[in-house]
Amino acid sequence: MFQRRGSVVGSEEQRQVRRDQAADELNRHGNRQDGQRVVTRLADGFTLLRTSLYERVHRDVEQVLGRDSMFLPISEVKAEKVSKTEIELYQIAVASQMNRRRRYVGADTEWFWQWLARLRLGRAATDPLVIRRIGEYLALDEDHGRLAFTDVLAKALPESRRAPLVLFRLVPLAIQIVTAQAFGDRPTAEALRRQQVDILPAITDCRTCRGQLLESGTHCPPCGNPVWRFQWLTAAD
Template sequence: MTPDQRTAAYAEAAKEFNRRAGRDTGSSVAEQFDRRLTLLQDLLYCRLHGDVQEVVGKDSMLMPVSELKTQLAAKTEMAIFEVAESRSAADELGIDTRPDDWFARWLARILLGAAVEAGALARLAEYEDQAPRERLLAFTDVLARVLPESRRAPLVLFNLFPLSVRIAASIALGDRVRAAAVRNEQLEMQPALGDCTVCRGQLLTTGKQCPECGNPVWKFNWLVAD
């Protein structure tokens, strides 16, 4: 998508969000969701693919025939899961997401493009009916099929990821207090994340990651630290 196309997409998304949610912040909301959730996809793929190979070695039996095709499939599944988690977070923040399931479809178009495939919508519908833990397990099962090396990643990485999505959603929707509370949940889950001398486990500005620990999707050595 070219910069002009992205600007036009944000403008169209902003109009729908403002109309549906009764707000006037749609442009910022759309851009924040896109930039923050896309970064999370990029970082999670890096952890599950590049970092796994670096730590445990490259297993030719697990490598995809076409890495580019596999990366696209994996990030598509990550985006679908992000939409489901963001919908849940938006519900908790008082956004009425349910009429016509508009919010999920709206965010899916931002992350996946205007023509969201029927299969993606079907998986979104499945996630909607699942409790958070069940939804996470279903997500990790899907990832294991499209990205087999993800089975070797630390379990805590998957437990932290939905919370990172909820932080992104909270900030996009203008509630940094809620975002900070969710970050505290992550620090309680893995206290070592607060020991980074660069970011100290704090929330980062849009589009940024910590070069030391990897915040908001942490490097393996920070996930297994005591």
């Protein structure tokens, strides 16, 4: 019923090496034994969110609203790479802020974001620009961080400004849900989903998933849950 999507960052072998290293590091740092499960859920969940969000702000916008010649990027390949990288940086920051609040791996935000950056970005995690961008997000509260993210995304992908604004209210909560699920915090994940339903009640209208939480890395083909398709995002209009 529900489907998975693969990553496009690095080879499968490279991704698996990063996952194994991250799992070992998490186990050592937190004196735990569930590192592999946590890492798998985080990686699968964030890969799906990144891929789905890019589709919503790019392909869905063009399919529904048409391609605007004023918004054509010089290089679509470059625009996709920059956009997906920025999505990753934002996910790392939001997840790190949540860990600071929930203390899944203690309150050491610096260790957590560096660990997650290595998992998601590999060697690029040590790039000074990457470090600066994550730091800028971490210095902002949720609302200002979201606004900063949408502004940066629009520079790389101008058509994202035409996406329904409600999408960008749902995304930070989706990132937090992936984080909560990865660490086995089902009650928090369910509470976050209820917040999403309050923002967009149409989430529960899908006859396939009914807006329920799905396993990390899986999505509902009809509605797009956990990153909803255009017709669901505009259902209240």
